[in-house]
Amino acid sequence: MSITIRPAVPTDIATILGFVRELAEFEREPDAVTATEPHLHDALFNSPPAAEAIIAEQDGVPVGMAVFFHNFSTWTGVRGIWLEDLYVTPAARGSGAGKALLVHLAGLAVDRGCARFEWAVLDWNVRAIDFYRAMGAEAMEEWTTQRVSGNALVKLAGRS
Template sequence: MSDRITIRPATAADADTFLALVDALADYEKLDRPTPEARGRLVADAFGERPRISVFLGELDGRAVAYAIVLETYSSFLALPTLYLEDLFVIPEARRFGLGRAFFRALATEALRRGCGRMEWVVLDWNQLAIDFYDKLGARRMTEWYTYRLTAEQLAEVAGASTTG
C-alpha cells in the first residue's frame, strides 16, 4: 500500500463524507440518490447505538475518495461468519492509484480479525472494470448460485400483510 493511501474505519464524524460518497456511487450507476429518510437510516445503521453495517473510508493524500460497506452473514456449513462486501466504490478520478487493492487487503485483514471463513460480494454484469480487477485478485466467480431478491412490497405479500392499506 502506498504512503498516499489510508484505509480506515469511518466514524460518526465521517457521516457527511460517507453520504457524499454514496451519492457519487448512485450517480456513477445512474441510480437515484438515497432519500433523506434513507440517508438517516444509513447513518443510524453505520454509527448508531446498534450498528448493522461497518463503513470503511479510503483516503488518497488525506482526502476521502472511496468507501466500503461490510456486514457479517453466516455459513452453516463452515460454522463461521462470512464478511459480506455490500459496496466498494472509488470515485473515478481516484482510480488506478491502488485503492481497490488496498481495500481488499484491509478487508481481508478485517475478515480474519473477525474470524470469518470467507468474504463474498456481487458485481453488476456490466461492470467489466470491476470484474477484471476481481479476476486479477484471484477471486473465484460463483456460477452455481443465483441471486434472488424480494422487495419490501413482496416481503409484505409473502408475510401475508397488505401494503396498500
C-alpha cells in the same frame, strides 16, 4: 500520494452518503437511493451496528469507501464478511485505493476468523470484474441473487 484506510466515524456520514449516491449513478440507478444521513448514522453507529464502513484517504482526503457486514455460513459454521458497497471516486481509480480497501477487508476477515469474504458485482461492470479476478476473487456462476422488496416483501410477510 499514499492511500490510507481508516474506520468511518460519525462525521463521515455525509461523505459516505455522497459516495453511495455517486455509486448509484454509476450503476444506472440514481433514483434508487432512499437512505438519509440519519439512516446511515443509525446503521453504522448504533449498538449493535447493522454494518461497518471504512474510508480510503489519499493525502488525507476521502477518495473511497467500503460498507460491509457479517453474514454466516451453516456449511462452515462461522461468519463471513459481505461487502455491500465498494466505491472509489473516478479521479482516484487506478491509485490503489480499491485494492487497499479489499486488502484491508480481507485482513479483517482473517483477523475475525471469517471463512469467506463475498460480494456481488453487476455483470456489465467488466472493469470491476477484471479487477476482482486480479485480486483472486472467483465467480459463483451457479448462484444467483434473489431479492424480495417493496410490495412483494409486504405481500410475502402476509401484510398486504
